[in-house]
Amino acid sequence: MKRLLSTAALALCISAPAQATEIDVAYAYSSLFDPTFEEIMQDFTEAHPDITVNFRTTYEQYEDGTNTVLREAVSGDLPDVTLQGLNRQAILVDRGIARSLEPFIEQESDFQKDGYHEAMLDLSTFDGEVYGLPFAVSTPIGYYNMDILNEAGVEEIPETWDGIVEVCQKINANTDHEAIFWYWNITGNWFLQSLLWSQGEPTIADGRFNFDNEAGLKSLQTMEKIFDGCEMKNYSNADARKSFSSGQIGMYFTSTSSVGFVDSNKTGDWTFRTAPFQGIDGPPEALPAGGNAAMLVSDSEDPEVLQAAWTFVKFITSGQGAAAVARTTGYIPPNKAANEEILVDFYEENPNKETAVKQLPLLSEWFAYPGDNGLAITQTIEDHMESILVGDVEDMEALQQQMVDEVNEMLPEPEGS
Numbered sequence: 001m002k003r004l005l006s007t008a009a010l011a012l013c014i015s016a017p018a019q020a021t022e023i024d025v026a027y028a029y030s031s032l033f034d035p036t037f038e039e040i041m042q043d044f045t046e047a048h049p050d051i052t053v054n055f056r057t058t059y060e061q062y063e064d065g066t067n068t069v070l071r072e073a074v075s076g077d078l079p080d081v082t083l084q085g086l087n088r089q090a091i092l093v094d095r096g097i098a099r100s101l102e103p104f105i106e107q108e109s110d111f112q113k114d115g116y117h118e119a120m121l122d123l124s125t126f127d128g129e130v131y132g133l134p135f136a137v138s139t140p141i142g143y144y145n146m147d148i149l150n151e152a153g154v155e156e157i158p159e160t161w162d163g164i165v166e167v168c169q170k171i172n173a174n175t176d177h178e179a180i181f182w183y184w185n186i187t188g189n190w191f192l193q194s195l196l197w198s199q200g201e202p203t204i205a206d207g208r209f210n211f212d213n214e215a216g217l218k219s220l221q222t223m224e225k226i227f228d229g230c231e232m233k234n235y236s237n238a239d240a241r242k243s244f245s246s247g248q249i250g251m252y253f254t255s256t257s258s259v260g261f262v263d264s265n266k267t268g269d270w271t272f273r274t275a276p277f278q279g280i281d282g283p284p285e286a287l288p289a290g291g292n293a294a295m296l297v298s299d300s301e302d303p304e305v306l307q308a309a310w311t312f313v314k315f316i317t318s319g320q321g322a323a324a325v326a327r328t329t330g331y332i333p334p335n336k337a338a339n340e341e342i343l344v345d346f347y348e349e350n351p352n353k354e355t356a357v358k359q360l361p362l363l364s365e366w367f368a369y370p371g372d373n374g375l376a377i378t379q380t381i382e383d384h385m386e387s388i389l390v391g392d393v394e395d396m397e398a399l400q401q402q403m404v405d406e407v408n409e410m411l412p413e414p415e416g417s
Contacts, residue, residue: 021308022052026068027083028059028292031238032257033136035264036328040321044312051308062088062187062292063375069297073097080298080309083135086123086291087188087366091374093126099296100129104310115319115337123365124293132293133317136331138255139277139287139359140194143262146271148177148250157275159283161222164251168230171250180230181240183254184223184389189381190255190290193367194277195219198284203367207414209407211400218280220388220396227389234389253277255290256356259330263352274330274355287359288366291331332356371412380406 027033041053059065062085069092072078084092092098105111112118116133124132142164144157152170168179184191193203201215210216226232235243237254241261244252247268259274266272277284294313298306315321319337326333326343330353333339339357347354369377384403387393 020050020052021304022054023081023298023305023309023312024054024056024079025081025083025312026056026059026065026079028061028065028085029257030058032261032329033058035260036324039324039328040316043320043324044315047315048308048311051311053312063378066091067375069097070095073297073299076299078297078299080296080300080305081294081313082297083292083294084132085188085366086134086137086289086293087368089124089132089293089295090126090368090370092295092297093131097297098131099298099306100131101133101296101310101313102129104314105130108314115322115335115340116317120334123289124295132295133313134291134293134334135317135321136257136291136325136329137334137363138257138290138331139356139363140191140253140290141256141277141355141359142275143244143252143254143258144273144275145177145244145247145250146273147247148175148270151175151177152250157273159276159278161226161278161280164278165225165229167251168226172231175250178233178243178249180226180232180251181235181237181244181249181253182226182230182232183237183240183252184227184385185382186237186254188290188366188368189378189385190288190366191253192219192223192381192385193288194284195222195280197286197288197364198277198279199281200285202365204369207370207411209369209404209411211407212404216404217396217400220400222280223385224388224396228391232389234386256330256332256353257291259353260328272352274352276355276359284362286364287362289363290366291334326353330356332360369407369411371410373410377407377410380410 056079059068065084066088069082120134121130123134124130148171152174154167154170158164171177171179196203196215196219199215202210204210241258243249245262245265247270262272277287294317296309296313298309317335319335319342322333322335322338323342325331368374384399393399
């Protein structure tokens, strides 16, 4: 395994006091996480004045974060800590860029009792070793301007996408507001995976794109219903989020991560409500776990730097750090201490942020496409989804077959084939 610490070096790393040690950290989505790290760093600096944290320019989104780290690994300019999408950890492990956290975890007493959910650690475990600690975990949810829905004659939020399309049509017919933005091109084809998982189907099965089935066709048909039936415009998510926050859009479907943004930027006197993600024929059977994990990718061999990086990773994913994530965003703290001790009254006072917590039993894998073409596959699928939105494609069965053929051509051959 690349860059494993020797026993002597690890002992020094754990025991030697750090003095003015500097580490570099990089994360994605500045609009979401800048307030989070501002809060976290106040406590971290007080607790660890001997560690200086330098934040690099934020990644635009998770694909950009992964591509950036891959380039930095070649140029020898890696940060010490990177926060990567849960579905993008594997490639950094496979390339030998991410360091196993096991040598550090083994030196900690009662690591599990500190509050880490075993299920959350599983999201970052590869070949039996932990390579990341989940920092922020999300599920897809619905955001609603209840004043617009009520104006359209809608009192109850439906549980299926057909029901949502009916709400769209009422909004379009009875109000001057736009009905919906459904974040179709969210990172990692997350919404397409949500449609599949809601029917109980994974995106990858036996090394192949698991889309040549009824669930795949229903997923495409559902997208077409939403795009056409709701007369949805092709906004950027940033523009849609601002429009929803200003009271212009009735329904907004995205990650739970933006609840804090809406709370902070909401203008006008209207009722904001969140609710669970819809299913196709009923409530979802499962949903992909979104969010990110803190990974140690330092190319330093200085034990003090490595220990400082581990101290930072442990702090931001601890109960204290996880609670800051919940307070400033809408992500689910992946740490039991945050939910059971620090946030004991928080969700009762902030029910819009509790919606995602209630969906925790549905969490399933957010798939990364295996092989060297994983990022290219993500873009290929996104391009096909956009073709539905802009009206270039009307035959969903033909599109389904084209997507299956193209994606499987880009995937590596399954072992044993």
